[in-house]
Amino acid sequence: MKVLLLTDNDQLLRRFRELVGEGDLDLIKSYHFEYAYSWNNQEFREKYKNDDRIFPLKVATNTHELIRKYKVIFSLHCKQFFPEELVKNVRCINVHPGLNPYNRGWFPQVFSIINGLPCGATIHEIDEKLDHGPVICQEEVVIEKWDTSFSAYNKILDAEIRLLRNSLVDILDNKYVAVSKPEGNVNLKRDFDDLCEIDLDNTDTFLNHINKLRALTHGEYSNAFFFDEEGRKIFINIEMTRE
Ligand code: 0FX
Known part of the structure; x- marks a missing residue:
């Protein structure tokens, strides 16, 4: 079973590879993982130019190929919007650094510190709206009075990895119940x-x-x-x- 992980976040790429490649999950025997980053991500292009295990990808112009090739596509902070045709034909899963439906979109913890809305990590199916589809699992992260965006963000990344550790096999095997949420609010x-x-x-x-x-x-x-x-x-x- 072919699975694509699309990311523009280096820390999460490393932690995801560790998670599936070793330790308790050891998923690489049962699933074939491929890795890609956004075609316009210059930092990744430079860093991974000699690494043939990860490639640059423009989702909008490769939709049909992606539909043909993959059973599941993960976005782990991928900075591209997935076209409707893609999300209707392949199970696309977003790992998002916010507690949907609060402060969907850009840098959720920044807005949570300011507007007091809950914050955390969410794994959800991608639909045609930004950070919006049915929620598979989520974990709230408490923002303390002394947290900055940076310290809150680090707690959220840890929560994302915990969620992945607990739910990745069920997500890959399509054994979960996803729950729709109200609209909430979005920041760009x-x-x-x-x-x-x-x-x-x-x-x-x-x-x-x-x-x-x-x-x-x-x-x-x-x-x-x-x-x-x-x-x-x-x-x-x-x-x-x-x-
Ligand atoms: O990868 P990511 O952590 O996530 C962002 C969005 O927040 C998320 O909702 C979206 N799904 C994903 C595709 O893109 O973004 P980042 O690595 O650019 O930034 C990480 C944190 O760094 C951010 O939460 C706040 C901070 N930051 C980032 C930039 C670029 C700043 O404080 N200032 C900045 O200029």
């Missing part, structure tokens, strides 16, 4: 971009200001910024520590 990349410029005249509670800044603090990324009187762009990251 431009919603994230809109958050990043800080309005220095904004008056709000201190709590809301802290929440916004920790939501935009993620390792090396420069997200939150403002301009000073001379037009220089100043980036802000905050540090949260628990006693």
Whole structure:
């Protein structure tokens, strides 16, 4: 049985390969896994140029081939939208870093820190809408007052791997009941971009200001910024520590 894993996330690629290739699951004897990344992902192209176990792929122009070749296709943070024809003809499964239906779409934990909606990890069947199809399993991740986007995200990745470990065999064998959820809400990349410029005249509670800044603090990324009187762009990251 041929299975395709499409991802643009290097950490998850490594952890998925470990999961299926060794340890308790040891699935590679029973299923044939193939790996691909998005054709426009330059970082992956450079990193995997000499690795023939993973290839670049444009889903929209290879739909018929994908339908012919694979029984199940996984998206593990793949940054391409799957065409309707594909999701209606092959079981396509999304591993998503959010607790559907809350904050579907872009960077769910960032929005959860700001709007207080639940956060976590979800594995669901893909339909024609973004992060939307019937839910196979999910795990809530609690965001603490001291979490930043980065620390919350790391907990979510761990939850995604736990969900995969517990449900992958059933998903491959099509032995699960998927449950539809209400619509919830969706955030797009431009919603994230809109958050990043800080309005220095904004008056709000201190709590809301802290929440916004920790939501935009993620390792090396420069997200939150403002301009000073001379037009220089100043980036802000905050540090949260628990006693
Ligand atoms: O791979 P991924 O973790 O996931 C994203 C979406 O959140 C997800 O809903 C979608 N299904 C998937 C295809 O794409 O994204 P990433 O590796 O680009 O970013 C990981 C985290 O890094 C993100 O949650 C927040 C942080 N980040 C990322 C970028 C690019 C920032 O804080 N600033 C940035 O500019």
